[in-house]
Each structure stands twice: as structure tokens, then as C-alpha cells.
Amino acid sequence: MKRDWDVIRDVLLEVEELSADDRRRFSYSESDGRADAARVEHALLLWRGGFIKAIDAGSTGGAALLCPDLTWQGHDLLDTLRSKPVWERIKSTAKEKGIELTFDAVKALGQMALDYVLTGG
Numbered sequence: 001m002k003r004d005w006d007v008i009r010d011v012l013l014e015v016e017e018l019s020a021d022d023r024r025r026f027s028y029s030e031s032d033g034r035a036d037a038a039r040v041e042h043a044l045l046l047w048r049g050g051f052i053k054a055i056d057a058g059s060t061g062g063a064a065l066l067c068p069d070l071t072w073q074g075h076d077l078l079d080t081l082r083s084k085p086v087w088e089r090i091k092s093t094a095k096e097k098g099i100e101l102t103f104d105a106v107k108a109l110g111q112m113a114l115d116y117v118l119t120g121g
Helices: 005-017 020-025 037-048 072-081 084-097 103-119
Strands: 027-029 052-056 064-070
Touching (some): 005 037, 005 052, 005 064, 005 072, 037 052, 037 064, 064 072, 072 084
16 A cells, blocks of 8 residues: 555544544444545554554454544644645645655645745745
8 A cells, every 4th residue: 555645634634523422433444334445544554653542453354443533743743734725735845846745744845835825925
């Protein structure tokens, strides 16, 4: 699987929007028909990377994360990716400059994009 930053952004937004009650009933599971495989795989990446905390309910038959919530680092990453104009600017700048989107690149480009948007370009 190739990391997809749009899916990462979507998963972070989804987890942030869960209420406490929803969080208790929510899961990312390979056997869950409502979550597509890319979302589950990216949720697992975010969990392993420390951006999401969750209960590991996986078994040898597959992976499952229960009660997901953002960590401090997850909130920081989402703050960088949240604004659609800033996110689009990050992607376009990375493409123009031939930069691979890593966590550090996203954070650095996010600051540049935010400055650009705030100053009106």
C-alpha cells in the first residue's frame, strides 16, 4: 500500500469529529463492511505512528482498532492539514518542487502554505 495523504487527512478529520459516545462504538476493522480497506490501513498507520490512540482488538485474522481518538501529535498533524486551501497549497507546492510528502515535509510546507494564504499570496 502506498501512503495517501488525502486518506490520512480524511481519517484524522473523521476521528476528531467523533463524540465520546460515537467513539465507544466506532472501529476501524478489516472485517467491517462500512470501512474501505484504504481507510483501515491508513488508520493503522496513524495508530502505529502515534497519531491515533485506540484499543488494539486485532487478531491473527485481521486488524481492528476500537474507540479511536487523536493524540497530541495527531491534533498537530490535523491542524496542519485541516484547511482545504492550505492542504491544496501543500500538495501543489510539493508537486512543483518534486518533494515527497513525508511528515516533516507536510509540516514545513504547511507553514509555508499558511503564510502564503494569510498574506494573500
